[in-house]
Amino acid sequence: MTIVEIGLPKRLVEFTLDGESVRVPEGATILDACTAVGKSIPTLCYGDTLKPANACRVCMVEVEGSRTLVPSCSRKVEPGMVVRTDSERTQHSRKLVLELLGSATDLSTTPHVDEWMSACGADPSRFGPDAETKLQPTTVDNPLYVRDYGKCIMCYKCVDACGDQWQNSFAISVAGRGFDAHISTEFATPLPDSACVYCGNCIEVCPTGALSFKREHDKREDGTWDESKQTRTTTVCTFCGVGCNLTLHVQDNEIVKVTSPHDSTVTHGNLCIKGRFGWQHVQNR
Amino acid sequence: MDLKLLDAEPTEAERVVVDLFTGMGRDQLLPALHAVNDRVGWISQGALNHICRVLHVPPAEAYGVASFYSLFSLTERPAKVVHVCVDLACQVNGAKAVCDRLTDELGPAGAGSGWLRSPCLGVCEKAPAALAFEAGEVAKEQLLAPTHAGEVIAVAAAGPSRVDGERAEVPQAGAPGLRLLKRVGVVDPESLDDYRATGGYQALRTALLLGPAGVIREVSDAKLMGRGGAAFPTGRKWDATARQPVRPHYLVCNADESEPGTFKDRLLMEGDPFAVIESMTIAGFAAGCSKGYLYLRGEYPRALHLLRNAISKARERGFLGTNVMGHEGFSFDIEIRRGAGAYICGEETAIFNSIEGFRGEPRSKPPFPVEQGLFGKPTVVNNVETLVNVPVILTEGCEAYTRIGTEGSTGPKLFCLSGNVSRPGVYEVPFGTTLSELLDLAGGVPPGRELRAVLLGGAAGGFVRPDELDLPLTLEDARAAGTTLGSGVVLVLDDTADLGSFLLRIAAFFRDESCGQCVPCRIGTVRQEEALHRLVGKRPLSTSAADLQLLREVGQVMRDSSICGLGQTAWNAIESALDRLGYAEEATK
Ligand SMILES: Cc1cc2nc3c(=O)[nH]c(=O)nc-3n(C[C@H](O)[C@H](O)[C@H](O)COP(=O)(O)O)c2cc1C
Ligand code: SF4
Ligand code: SF4
Ligand code: SF4
Ligand code: FES
Ligand code: FES
Numbered sequence: 001m002t003i004v005e006i007g008l009p010k011r012l013v014e015f016t017l018d019g020e021s022v023r024v025p026e027g028a029t030i031l032d033a034c035t036a037v038g039k040s041i042p043t044l045c046y047g048d049t050l051k052p053a054n055a056c057r058v059c060m061v062e063v064e065g066s067r068t069l070v071p072s073c074s075r076k077v078e079p080g081m082v083v084r085t086d087s088e089r090t091q092h093s094r095k096l097v098l099e100l101l102g103s104a105t106d107l108s109t110t111p112h113v114d115e116w117m118s119a120c121g122a123d124p125s126r127f128g129p130d131a132e133t134k135l136q137p138t139t140v141d142n143p144l145y146v147r148d149y150g151k152c153i154m155c156y157k158c159v160d161a162c163g164d165q166w167q168n169s170f171a172i173s174v175a176g177r178g179f180d181a182h183i184s185t186e187f188a189t190p191l192p193d194s195a196c197v198y199c200g201n202c203i204e205v206c207p208t209g210a211l212s213f214k215r216e217h218d219k220r221e222d223g224t225w226d227e228s229k230q231t232r233t234t235t236v237c238t239f240c241g242v243g244c245n246l247t248l249h250v251q252d253n254e255i256v257k258v259t260s261p262h263d264s265t266v267t268h269g270n271l272c273i274k275g276r277f278g279w280q281h282v283q284n285r
Numbered sequence: 286m287d288l289k290l291l292d293a294e295p296t297e298a299e300r301v302v303v304d305l306f307t308g309m310g311r312d313q314l315l316p317a318l319h320a321v322n323d324r325v326g327w328i329s330q331g332a333l334n335h336i337c338r339v340l341h342v343p344p345a346e347a348y349g350v351a352s353f354y355s356l357f358s359l360t361e362r363p364a365k366v367v368h369v370c371v372d373l374a375c376q377v378n379g380a381k382a383v384c385d386r387l388t389d390e391l392g393p394a395g396a397g398s399g400w401l402r403s404p405c406l407g408v409c410e411k412a413p414a415a416l417a418f419e420a421g422e423v424a425k426e427q428l429l430a431p432t433h434a435g436e437v438i439a440v441a442a443a444g445p446s447r448v449d450g451e452r453a454e455v456p457q458a459g460a461p462g463l464r465l466l467k468r469v470g471v472v473d474p475e476s477l478d479d480y481r482a483t484g485g486y487q488a489l490r491t492a493l494l495l496g497p498a499g500v501i502r503e504v505s506d507a508k509l510m511g512r513g514g515a516a517f518p519t520g521r522k523w524d525a526t527a528r529q530p531v532r533p534h535y536l537v538c539n540a541d542e543s544e545p546g547t548f549k550d551r552l553l554m555e556g557d558p559f560a561v562i563e564s565m566t567i568a569g570f571a572a573g574c575s576k577g578y579l580y581l582r583g584e585y586p587r588a589l590h591l592l593r594n595a596i597s598k599a600r601e602r603g604f605l606g607t608n609v610m611g612h613e614g615f616s617f618d619i620e621i622r623r624g625a626g627a628y629i630c631g632e633e634t635a636i637f638n639s640i641e642g643f644r645g646e647p648r649s650k651p652p653f654p655v656e657q658g659l660f661g662k663p664t665v666v667n668n669v670e671t672l673v674n675v676p677v678i679l680t681e682g683c684e685a686y687t688r689i690g691t692e693g694s695t696g697p698k699l700f701c702l703s704g705n706v707s708r709p710g711v712y713e714v715p716f717g718t719t720l721s722e723l724l725d726l727a728g729g730v731p732p733g734r735e736l737r738a739v740l741l742g743g744a745a746g747g748f749v750r751p752d753e754l755d756l757p758l759t760l761e762d763a764r765a766a767g768t769t770l771g772s773g774v775v776l777v778l779d780d781t782a783d784l785g786s787f788l789l790r791i792a793a794f795f796r797d798e799s800c801g802q803c804v805p806c807r808i809g810t811v812r813q814e815e816a817l818h819r820l821v822g823k824r825p826l827s828t829s830a831a832d833l834q835l836l837r838e839v840g841q842v843m844r845d846s847s848i849c850g851l852g853q854t855a856w857n858a859i860e861s862a863l864d865r866l867g868y869a870e871e872a873t874k
Contacts, residue, residue, distance in 0.1 A: 052649075054649045054803070054848060055802055055803050055804070055848075056803075056804055057803050057804050057805055057846045057847075057848075058804070060845070060846045068844070068845055068846065068847075068853060069845045069846050071649070074649060089845060092838070092841060092842065092845075093805075093841075093842050093845050093846045096805070096809075096838055096839065096841070096842035097804050097805060097842060097846065100804055100805065100808040100809055100812065100839075100842070101804055101808065103808070103812070104808050104811075126835065127812050127815065127816075127835070128815075128826045130815070131811075131812065131815060132811055132815070153804070154801065154802075154804075154807070163343075163346075170343030170345055170346055171345055172345055173343075173345040173346045173348060173349030174349050174644065174801075175348055175349045175352040175353075176352050176353070176801070177352070177353050177355075177627070177799070177800055177801050178796060178797065178798070178799040178800065178801040178807060178810070179796065179799070179801065179807055179808065179810075179811045180801070181800075181801030181802075181807065184345070184348065184349070185345050185348075186291060186330075186333065186344035186345045186347065186348035187291070187330055187333075187348060187359065189291060193291070193292075194289070194345065195288075195289035195343065195344075195345065
């Protein structure tokens with residue numbers, strides 16, 4: 001029996017996870033429980049600072065008595081639940097979801113996807129050379145960030161970060177339907193004409209690299225992007241008195257991007273244009 | 286929230302119709318989009334901008350909503366357009382020939398050539414069908430059914446000549462023993478007096494005497510099961526909603542009816558609109574709702590006209606509004622919401638998002654509608670046919686009602702017969718009638734032809750073979766036979782039908798109608814269609830057996846991991862054709 005204690009005293013809920021009895025605080029999701037006992041479940045649309053979108057379906061697990069599989073990132077543990085994360089059905093589902101995604105989108109900059117694919121033997125090329133894809137040219141319409149929607153998996157995170165969950169700018173939305181669904185401003189108007197304020201909070205949450213700093217994008221393009229040579233230093237933004245935490249990613253003595261710690265009680269990973277992009281002057285280019 | 290709007294102004298005509306929404310909120314977004322579309326035929330940047338200004342909606346979100354619905358165009362198009370049905374029943378009845386000639390004479394389908402391909406228009410008994418639309422000060426719509434290429438070409442040029450279609454007709458009209466269809470095609474659907482003279486509003490009177498708990502008891506004891514496809518016990522749903530302490534409660538009557546081959550709700554609304562209104566009022570009373578929404582699919586102009594008339598007459602005479610029928614403390618009113626071309630909006634949580642002015646994407650359950658539904662409040666969602674069973678239960682009594690049908694499936698049931706059948710239409714029979722009895726009632730396949738298969742339950746249903754026609758049509762027998770009654774579709778295919786094309790149309794339907802929210806359905810329905818194309822066209826990737834395996838694997842992940850019923854059932858009919866009709870063998874030969 002594993003007992004997981006997190007934070008304030010809460011009622012514990014007992015359930016069975018892959019044959020083992022586990023207790024978690026009331027309100028925990030199946031994913032929380034898995035993380036606590038050291039079981040890793042792939043996730044893409046789940047965001048630690050966002051409400052679950054339930055869209056990617058890569059985190060599905062089997063719950064006894066349920067007709068379909070359930071998303072572990074949002075389903076709360078209930079007393080007596082019997083959950084399997086490794087059954088044949090869950091593995092089939094995970095493999096197919098990854099294959100479907102990989103057959104339609106460029107996952108080359110999505111972290112962990114290669115490991116997940118090889119772990120379950122996924123082969124996205126199975127659908128043949130004529131399988132319809134979302135590949136498209138990169139959109140570069142402003143000097144700060146690049147949108148490469150051929151890499152977009154429609155996880156809704158950027159829309160949620162830009163909308164009522166954080167930024168309240170509502171510059172982007174999901175448009176179209178079905179396979180044609182895509183992230184867009186109104187009438188696909190260029191970002192500079194839209195409501196975008198370049199807070200970059202959408203880039204912060206994007207799990208695939210579909211949204212990236214112009215600097216990062218350019219360096220990747222010319223082959224000089226090298227994460228092994230980068231250092232990360234967390235500091236406090238000097239522009240105003242709010243005191244947002246910044247993490248500066250530095251390569252070859254040059255700031256190449258700025259993120260913010262998601263567990264920061266000030267920012268929850270969010271910044272404004274000054275903290276996110278206002279570092280050009282530091283290096284005076 | 287400050288809105289940043291595009292630099293585009295509406296035309297005078299656009300401004301006038303949008304200004305009517307001044308002072309209203311986000312939930313009027315869909316009606317406002319309709320108003321612009323009705324006036325000018327498409328949604329321009331200036332018009333969308335003005336809608337956003339008036340309703341205070343961020344333009345990116347309004348664009349996301351407008352682009353969700355297939356009846357709206359965000360690029361300029363002419364005021365006149367004909368929607369030509371290419372769906373299952375019409376395909377079987379010559380839609381391809383119609384489209385081929387239109388392509389020859391008008392050019393390929395597209396706004397510029399004046400005609401568009403459309404999913405099922407819900408008039409499958411008169412296939413092939415088309416719906417002509419013309420925007421203007423008074424938007425005009427005319428149903429062409431059954432139609433032919435010549436008529437479509439003429440109407441595409443001249444525009445529709447009437448505002449709505451013909452009188453509702455059912456083959457059994459006036460036959461003794463009908464309960465749900467007793468007034469359809471017999472009683473004037475515009476007259477409240479005629480409705481009352483034929484027993485109308487007796488059930489509401491009984492309900493007001495019984496009290497909410499009494500009504501729920503009757504409906505529960507009658508064992509009424511939902512007729513919208515999922516067959517959930519109606520009494521349980523009402524009871525769970527009635528018990529929620531949060532107020533207000535809402536009622537949504539689901540009249541989105543977009544499952545290919547389904548047209549029963551249209552016949553009920555066109556033939557007996559007051560019954561729908563009375564039934565909603567009873568449901569609202571039982572579940573403690575003060576407001577009901579009737580979500581009507583966008584392509585039902587005649588039903589819209591008749592329901593509007595019924596609501597306003599009922600309101601005038603005190604059957605809606607404050608203190609309904611003089612009953613102190615019971616106030617209830619109904620608002621019609623028009624869909625705009627999206628099958629998914631019939632899903633019980635997508636319908637909430639659509640009404641609230643968001644994209645019609647299903648929500649994750651839990652929470653269930655009875656706890657948090659429309660506007661986050663406890664909500665009952667019921668199908669039209671489910672609701673019109675309620676007056677039958679209250680007037681005949683639940684005991685008499687349970688004697689109709691079988692132990693597990695009580696009451697009368699409507700079936701929609703279409704395809705290769707002599708007398709297509711909506712038929713009312715008790716549950717338990719066999720499929721062959723039902724086919725006989727509709728005259729069987731046309732003379733000289735042989736039955737090949739029956740698609741039962743719609744695109745999300747399954748096939749039945751000619752040697753299985755003794756299947757009693759009940760929920761339990763269908764389940765045991767590995768199929769479903771779904772929304773009551775009985776689409777008949779004879780030996781002239783091209784099964785491959787039929788299956789391809791099913792696959793195309795799901796691809797077109799997926800909302801796109803979740804990966805298994807958004808991409809799976811595309812891969813399903815691609816693999817089926819290879820299989821039907823005998824152009825395998827490596828071998829047909831491998832394509833078949835691919836189809837099965839994609840089908841499985843859609844069934845297991847999709848968010849809603851659309852993705853979960855998108856593989857049902859195709860799987861059943863492969864395994865039950867032996868198409869797997871035929872295709873891999
Ligand atoms: C994709 C999809 C489309 C649906 N369309 C309809 C519809 O058009 N009309 C309907 O009554 N139910 C439809 N349903 C079923 C509803 O979700 C819901 O079960 C039903 O309206 C409940 O009413 P009932 O209990 O009276 O059947 C649909 C379900 C799905 C998954
Ligand atoms: S940068 Fe900020 S305002 Fe602009 S789209 Fe991203 S989240 Fe929205
Ligand atoms: S751009 Fe990134 S964050 Fe936005 S939906 Fe696509 S993958 Fe998700
Ligand atoms: S199953 Fe299909 S229709 Fe349903 S939520 Fe997912 S993508 Fe949308
Ligand atoms: S991570 Fe759970 S559905 Fe995407
Ligand atoms: S109207 Fe054409 S298939 Fe239903």
